[in-house]
Amino acid sequence: MEIRPDLDTDVSTRTVVESMIRADATIDAGELYDVANALGMSDQQVRLCIKRLVAEGRFTHEGRGRKAILRATGATTSVLGPDLDFIRFMYEQDRGLAPWDGRWHLAAFAVPESARSARDAMRDTILRLGGAPIQGGLYVCANAWEDRIRAAAADLDVSDHVTTLTTTDLSIGTDTGARALAERLWPIDDIAEGHRRLLAVAEKTLPALRGASRTERLTLAISLAAEFTRAMEPDPLLPPQLLPQPWVGTAARAAVAACWSELLKSEHEQPIRLFDWYSEAIKQII
Known part of the structure; x- marks a missing residue:
C-alpha cells in the first residue's frame, strides 16, 4: 500500500536499494521490500533489481525472500553518498558565511x-x-x-x-556584468524550477514525518533525498550576487534541513547510512 502518493516524487528501484544500506553495510530485505512497496514498487521489481546489482558485483545476497540479508561490497560503499563538503558549502552560502570575492x-x-x-x-x-x-x-x-x-x-x-x-575581468561577447554573465552561462530558470519542486516536496514531507512509523519515515527520507539530489546536481551554487533575490534555492534547502531535523529526533539501533550522510552535513546548521 502506498503511503505517500501526494509527494509526487520519482525514485528508482536502484536508489531505494542503495539508500537502505545500514551502518554495517547490510540491508534487511524485509525492510527493503516494505519501503519499496510503500513507494509503489512490486516485489518482483525489487527482486529483479537485486539480481542485477548482485550480478554487477555491487552486493552479495544471503538467504531467501524477505528474510534475506544483502551486503554491500567495497565497490558500492566507496562510491555511494552525497558530497558532504558540497552540502556544507551550500548552507554556508545560504547563511552568508561564504561571500563571493568577485573572482x-x-x-x-x-x-x-x-x-x-x-x-x-x-x-x-x-x-x-x-x-x-x-x-x-x-x-x-x-x-x-x-x-x-x-x-x-x-x-x-x-x-x-x-x-x-x-x-575579475571576464566578458563574453558584449556581456560584462556579473549578473548578465551568470544568466548567459547557466540555465537559472531551470535550476530555480528544480528548487521549487524540492520546496514543495519538503513542505509536504515535514508534517507527514510527525507521528510516522519507521517504514513511513524511511520512505519519506528516501523520497526527500532523491528530490534533493535531483535539484542540486545541476545547481552550480552561484553566489547570491549572481542570482535573483529572494532565491528559491535558499528556501528549499531550509525546508529540507527542517525535515532532517525532524528525522534526527528518532534514532534507531540500526540506522541507515542515508541518515548519517545528510545529518552529518545538515546538523551543523539546524
Missing part, C-alpha cells in the same frame, strides 16, 4: 584524442563541479575549484593538459 575561476584542457576516455571524464568532472562552457575546452565557475580540478586531472593522468586561472 571567476576558469579551467581549460586540451587532452589528446588518444586519451579520449580521460578527456570525457575530465569534462564530466568540470561540469559536475558547476563549470559552464565558454568555448572549446574552456570552462568557468564562480567558486574556487582548483584543488578538485587538479585532483581529478592527477587521477586521470592528464595534469599536463589542464590549465587553471582566476580573473
Whole structure:
C-alpha cells in the first residue's frame, strides 16, 4: 500500500536499494521490500533489481525472500553518498558565511584524442563541479575549484593538459556584468524550477514525518533525498550576487534541513547510512 502518493516524487528501484544500506553495510530485505512497496514498487521489481546489482558485483545476497540479508561490497560503499563538503558549502552560502570575492575561476584542457576516455571524464568532472562552457575546452565557475580540478586531472593522468586561472575581468561577447554573465552561462530558470519542486516536496514531507512509523519515515527520507539530489546536481551554487533575490534555492534547502531535523529526533539501533550522510552535513546548521 502506498503511503505517500501526494509527494509526487520519482525514485528508482536502484536508489531505494542503495539508500537502505545500514551502518554495517547490510540491508534487511524485509525492510527493503516494505519501503519499496510503500513507494509503489512490486516485489518482483525489487527482486529483479537485486539480481542485477548482485550480478554487477555491487552486493552479495544471503538467504531467501524477505528474510534475506544483502551486503554491500567495497565497490558500492566507496562510491555511494552525497558530497558532504558540497552540502556544507551550500548552507554556508545560504547563511552568508561564504561571500563571493568577485573572482571567476576558469579551467581549460586540451587532452589528446588518444586519451579520449580521460578527456570525457575530465569534462564530466568540470561540469559536475558547476563549470559552464565558454568555448572549446574552456570552462568557468564562480567558486574556487582548483584543488578538485587538479585532483581529478592527477587521477586521470592528464595534469599536463589542464590549465587553471582566476580573473575579475571576464566578458563574453558584449556581456560584462556579473549578473548578465551568470544568466548567459547557466540555465537559472531551470535550476530555480528544480528548487521549487524540492520546496514543495519538503513542505509536504515535514508534517507527514510527525507521528510516522519507521517504514513511513524511511520512505519519506528516501523520497526527500532523491528530490534533493535531483535539484542540486545541476545547481552550480552561484553566489547570491549572481542570482535573483529572494532565491528559491535558499528556501528549499531550509525546508529540507527542517525535515532532517525532524528525522534526527528518532534514532534507531540500526540506522541507515542515508541518515548519517545528510545529518552529518545538515546538523551543523539546524
